[in-house]
Amino acid sequence: MSELIAITSPSEKPKPVPAGNPLRNRALVSFVVLPMIFLTVVLLGGLRVNNGDRTFVFIPPPLITLILAVLLMVLFIRGRLMQLSSWVSSTNSPLTNIAHTWMLLTLFFASAQAFNSALPERGLLHWFFSFFFLWTLWNNQFSSFDARRLLRSLAALFGTAFVLKHILLASLYAPEGGWLNRVAGTLLQGVSLGTLDAPTFAPATGYISFFTLALYISGLILIAFTTPHDTLLTIEIAHRQDE
Numbered sequence: 351m352s353e354l355i356a357i358t359s360p361s362e363k364p365k366p367v368p369a370g371n372p373l374r375n376r377a378l379v380s381f382v383v384l385p386m387i388f389l390t391v392v393l394l395g396g397l398r399v400n401n402g403d404r405t406f407v408f409i410p411p412p413l414i415t416l417i418l419a420v421l422l423m424v425l426f427i428r429g430r431l432m433q434l435s436s437w438v439s440s441t442n443s444p445l446t447n448i449a450h451t452w453m454l455l456t457l458f459f460a461s462a463q464a465f466n467s468a469l470p471e472r473g474l475l476h477w478f479f480s481f482f483f484l485w486t487l488w489n490n491q492f493s494s495f496d497a498r499r500l501l502r503s504l505a506a507l508f509g510t511a512f513v514l515k516h517i518l519l520a521s522l523y524a525p526e527g528g529w530l531n532r533v534a535g536t537l538l539q540g541v542s543l544g545t546l547d548a549p550t551f552a553p554a555t556g557y558i559s560f561f562t563l564a565l566y567i568s569g570l571i572l573i574a575f576t577t578p579h580d581t582l583l584t585i586e587i588a589h590r591q592d593e
Contacts, residue, residue, distance in 0.1 A: 415463070
Protein backbone atom coordinates (compact mmCIF):
# COMPACT_ATOMS: atom_id res chain seq x y z
CA MET A 351 0.00 0.00 0.00
CA SER A 352 1.42 3.34 -0.99
CA GLU A 353 1.86 6.16 1.53
CA LEU A 354 -0.22 9.32 1.40
CA ILE A 355 1.07 12.82 1.89
CA ALA A 356 -0.53 15.09 4.52
CA ILE A 357 0.05 18.80 4.01
CA THR A 358 -0.51 20.89 7.12
CA SER A 359 0.40 24.34 5.82
CA PRO A 360 2.22 25.87 2.83
CA SER A 361 5.32 26.55 4.95
CA GLU A 362 5.69 22.95 6.19
CA LYS A 363 7.13 20.06 4.25
CA PRO A 364 4.87 17.19 3.20
CA LYS A 365 4.76 14.35 5.74
CA PRO A 366 4.01 10.76 4.74
CA VAL A 367 1.15 9.23 6.66
CA PRO A 368 -0.32 5.75 6.37
CA ALA A 369 -3.53 5.37 4.45
CA GLY A 370 -6.48 3.65 6.03
CA ASN A 371 -9.71 3.97 7.88
CA PRO A 372 -8.44 6.27 10.71
CA LEU A 373 -8.18 9.17 8.28
CA ARG A 374 -11.71 8.64 7.03
CA ASN A 375 -12.95 8.28 10.59
CA ARG A 376 -11.40 11.64 11.49
CA ALA A 377 -13.08 13.21 8.47
CA LEU A 378 -16.39 11.65 9.53
CA VAL A 379 -16.04 13.16 13.02
CA SER A 380 -14.96 16.55 11.72
CA PHE A 381 -17.55 17.08 9.01
CA VAL A 382 -20.53 14.94 10.05
CA VAL A 383 -20.47 14.23 13.78
CA LEU A 384 -19.41 17.72 14.92
CA PRO A 385 -22.04 19.60 12.86
CA MET A 386 -24.70 17.17 14.11
CA ILE A 387 -23.60 17.79 17.71
CA PHE A 388 -23.77 21.55 17.28
CA LEU A 389 -27.13 21.37 15.49
CA THR A 390 -28.47 19.36 18.44
CA VAL A 391 -27.23 22.09 20.78
CA VAL A 392 -29.00 24.68 18.59
CA LEU A 393 -32.29 22.78 18.91
CA LEU A 394 -32.04 22.06 22.64
CA GLY A 395 -30.51 25.36 23.81
CA GLY A 396 -33.82 27.20 23.77
CA LEU A 397 -36.01 24.28 24.88
CA ARG A 398 -37.88 24.59 28.18
CA VAL A 399 -40.56 22.43 29.83
CA ASN A 400 -43.56 24.29 31.22
CA ASN A 401 -44.12 23.67 34.91
CA GLY A 402 -47.90 23.51 34.58
CA ASP A 403 -48.95 21.28 31.70
CA ARG A 404 -45.43 19.91 30.93
CA THR A 405 -45.50 21.25 27.38
CA PHE A 406 -42.37 22.21 25.51
CA VAL A 407 -41.60 25.92 25.19
CA PHE A 408 -38.94 27.24 22.82
CA ILE A 409 -37.16 30.44 23.90
CA PRO A 410 -35.44 32.21 20.97
CA PRO A 411 -31.91 33.42 21.64
CA PRO A 412 -31.85 37.09 22.71
CA LEU A 413 -29.55 39.58 21.02
CA ILE A 414 -27.01 39.46 23.85
CA THR A 415 -26.34 35.77 23.16
CA LEU A 416 -25.34 36.58 19.57
CA ILE A 417 -22.90 39.22 20.85
CA LEU A 418 -21.46 36.71 23.32
CA ALA A 419 -21.17 34.12 20.55
CA VAL A 420 -19.17 36.57 18.40
CA LEU A 421 -16.76 37.23 21.28
CA LEU A 422 -16.44 33.51 21.87
CA MET A 423 -15.67 32.82 18.21
CA VAL A 424 -12.89 35.42 18.38
CA LEU A 425 -11.50 33.58 21.41
CA PHE A 426 -11.58 30.30 19.46
CA ILE A 427 -9.45 31.90 16.77
CA ARG A 428 -7.03 33.53 19.23
CA GLY A 429 -6.72 30.34 21.24
CA ARG A 430 -6.05 28.36 18.04
CA LEU A 431 -8.96 26.07 18.67
CA MET A 432 -9.71 26.54 14.99
CA GLN A 433 -7.42 27.67 12.17
CA LEU A 434 -9.59 30.11 10.25
CA SER A 435 -6.89 31.01 7.72
CA SER A 436 -6.49 27.36 6.70
CA TRP A 437 -10.11 26.32 7.16
CA VAL A 438 -11.42 28.80 4.59
CA SER A 439 -8.81 29.66 1.99
CA SER A 440 -8.51 30.16 -1.75
CA THR A 441 -6.01 27.30 -1.85
CA ASN A 442 -8.60 24.82 -0.61
CA SER A 443 -11.02 22.95 -2.80
CA PRO A 444 -14.67 24.14 -2.87
CA LEU A 445 -15.71 21.05 -0.89
CA THR A 446 -13.21 21.88 1.85
CA ASN A 447 -14.36 25.49 2.12
CA ILE A 448 -18.03 24.49 2.16
CA ALA A 449 -17.45 21.89 4.89
CA HIS A 450 -15.49 24.31 7.05
CA THR A 451 -18.01 27.13 6.55
CA TRP A 452 -20.85 24.80 7.56
CA MET A 453 -18.98 23.82 10.71
CA LEU A 454 -18.31 27.48 11.57
CA LEU A 455 -22.00 28.35 11.18
CA THR A 456 -23.17 25.48 13.35
CA LEU A 457 -20.53 26.33 15.96
CA PHE A 458 -21.61 29.98 16.06
CA PHE A 459 -25.31 29.27 16.55
CA ALA A 460 -24.56 26.47 19.00
CA SER A 461 -22.51 28.94 21.06
CA ALA A 462 -25.41 31.39 21.07
CA GLN A 463 -27.82 28.66 22.19
CA ALA A 464 -25.42 27.47 24.89
CA PHE A 465 -25.54 30.97 26.37
CA ASN A 466 -29.32 30.96 25.93
CA SER A 467 -29.53 27.74 27.93
CA ALA A 468 -27.40 29.13 30.78
CA LEU A 469 -29.03 32.58 31.01
CA PRO A 470 -32.18 33.30 33.02
CA GLU A 471 -35.08 34.14 30.75
CA ARG A 472 -35.90 37.64 32.03
CA GLY A 473 -35.51 40.12 34.85
CA LEU A 474 -32.47 41.56 36.54
CA LEU A 475 -30.88 38.14 36.83
CA HIS A 476 -30.86 37.86 33.05
CA TRP A 477 -28.77 41.00 32.75
CA PHE A 478 -26.61 40.05 35.73
CA PHE A 479 -25.69 36.74 34.08
CA SER A 480 -25.22 38.48 30.72
CA PHE A 481 -22.82 40.98 32.26
CA PHE A 482 -20.99 38.10 33.95
CA PHE A 483 -20.46 36.36 30.60
CA LEU A 484 -19.67 39.59 28.76
CA TRP A 485 -17.11 40.75 31.32
CA THR A 486 -15.37 37.37 31.37
CA LEU A 487 -15.18 37.02 27.58
CA TRP A 488 -14.06 40.63 27.11
CA ASN A 489 -11.22 40.25 29.63
CA ASN A 490 -10.13 37.04 27.96
CA GLN A 491 -9.67 38.92 24.70
CA PHE A 492 -6.54 40.48 26.20
CA SER A 493 -5.17 37.32 27.83
CA SER A 494 -2.78 34.78 26.39
CA PHE A 495 -3.97 31.19 26.45
CA ASP A 496 -4.02 28.00 24.42
CA ALA A 497 -6.88 25.76 23.34
CA ARG A 498 -6.80 23.53 26.42
CA ARG A 499 -6.79 26.47 28.82
CA LEU A 500 -9.69 27.99 26.89
CA LEU A 501 -11.71 24.78 27.15
CA ARG A 502 -11.12 24.56 30.90
CA SER A 503 -12.19 28.18 31.29
CA LEU A 504 -15.38 27.64 29.28
CA ALA A 505 -16.25 24.48 31.20
CA ALA A 506 -15.91 26.37 34.49
CA LEU A 507 -17.85 29.35 33.10
CA PHE A 508 -20.84 27.37 31.85
CA GLY A 509 -20.71 25.07 34.87
CA THR A 510 -20.95 28.01 37.26
CA ALA A 511 -23.86 29.53 35.34
CA PHE A 512 -25.66 26.17 35.26
CA VAL A 513 -25.33 25.66 39.02
CA LEU A 514 -26.54 29.18 39.78
CA LYS A 515 -29.54 29.02 37.44
CA HIS A 516 -30.79 25.44 37.54
CA ILE A 517 -29.85 24.48 41.11
CA LEU A 518 -29.70 27.58 43.30
CA LEU A 519 -32.29 29.83 41.67
CA ALA A 520 -34.56 26.94 40.67
CA SER A 521 -34.72 25.80 44.29
CA LEU A 522 -35.60 29.31 45.47
CA TYR A 523 -38.44 29.80 42.98
CA ALA A 524 -39.73 26.22 42.91
CA PRO A 525 -43.43 26.20 43.97
CA GLU A 526 -43.09 22.69 45.44
CA GLY A 527 -40.06 23.67 47.54
CA GLY A 528 -40.01 23.87 51.31
CA TRP A 529 -41.28 26.83 53.33
CA LEU A 530 -37.73 28.07 53.90
CA ASN A 531 -37.10 28.28 50.16
CA ARG A 532 -40.41 30.07 49.60
CA VAL A 533 -39.64 32.59 52.35
CA ALA A 534 -36.16 33.22 50.95
CA GLY A 535 -37.55 33.68 47.47
CA THR A 536 -40.24 36.08 48.68
CA LEU A 537 -37.72 38.14 50.66
CA LEU A 538 -35.39 38.25 47.67
CA GLN A 539 -38.17 39.54 45.43
CA GLY A 540 -39.20 42.09 48.05
CA VAL A 541 -35.69 43.49 48.47
CA SER A 542 -35.20 43.69 44.71
CA LEU A 543 -38.70 45.20 44.14
CA GLY A 544 -39.62 42.30 41.88
CA THR A 545 -36.74 42.79 39.44
CA LEU A 546 -35.33 39.34 40.27
CA ASP A 547 -38.54 37.59 39.27
CA ALA A 548 -37.89 34.64 36.95
CA PRO A 549 -40.25 32.17 35.27
CA THR A 550 -40.43 28.71 36.78
CA PHE A 551 -40.05 25.65 34.59
CA ALA A 552 -40.29 21.93 35.23
CA PRO A 553 -37.23 20.15 36.68
CA ALA A 554 -36.77 18.45 33.30
CA THR A 555 -35.55 21.80 31.97
CA GLY A 556 -32.43 21.49 34.10
CA TYR A 557 -31.68 18.04 32.68
CA ILE A 558 -32.11 19.35 29.13
CA SER A 559 -29.78 22.25 29.88
CA PHE A 560 -27.18 19.95 31.44
CA PHE A 561 -27.23 17.66 28.40
CA THR A 562 -27.03 20.66 26.06
CA LEU A 563 -24.04 22.25 27.78
CA ALA A 564 -22.25 18.91 28.16
CA LEU A 565 -22.80 18.18 24.47
CA TYR A 566 -21.49 21.62 23.53
CA ILE A 567 -18.30 21.26 25.59
CA SER A 568 -17.82 17.75 24.19
CA GLY A 569 -18.01 19.16 20.67
CA LEU A 570 -15.34 21.74 21.49
CA ILE A 571 -13.11 19.00 22.89
CA LEU A 572 -13.53 17.01 19.69
CA ILE A 573 -12.48 20.06 17.68
CA ALA A 574 -9.36 20.41 19.84
CA PHE A 575 -8.35 16.79 19.13
CA THR A 576 -9.06 16.79 15.39
CA THR A 577 -7.50 18.73 12.53
CA PRO A 578 -10.22 18.99 9.88
CA HIS A 579 -8.03 20.74 7.32
CA ASP A 580 -5.34 18.07 7.37
CA THR A 581 -7.90 15.28 7.40
CA LEU A 582 -9.91 16.37 4.40
CA LEU A 583 -6.80 17.32 2.44
CA THR A 584 -5.26 13.92 3.07
CA ILE A 585 -8.42 12.15 1.90
CA GLU A 586 -8.51 14.27 -1.24
CA ILE A 587 -4.94 13.20 -2.03
CA ALA A 588 -5.88 9.56 -1.31
CA HIS A 589 -8.79 9.82 -3.73
CA ARG A 590 -6.54 11.24 -6.43
CA GLN A 591 -4.00 8.45 -5.96
CA ASP A 592 -6.74 5.81 -6.14
CA GLU A 593 -7.77 7.24 -9.46
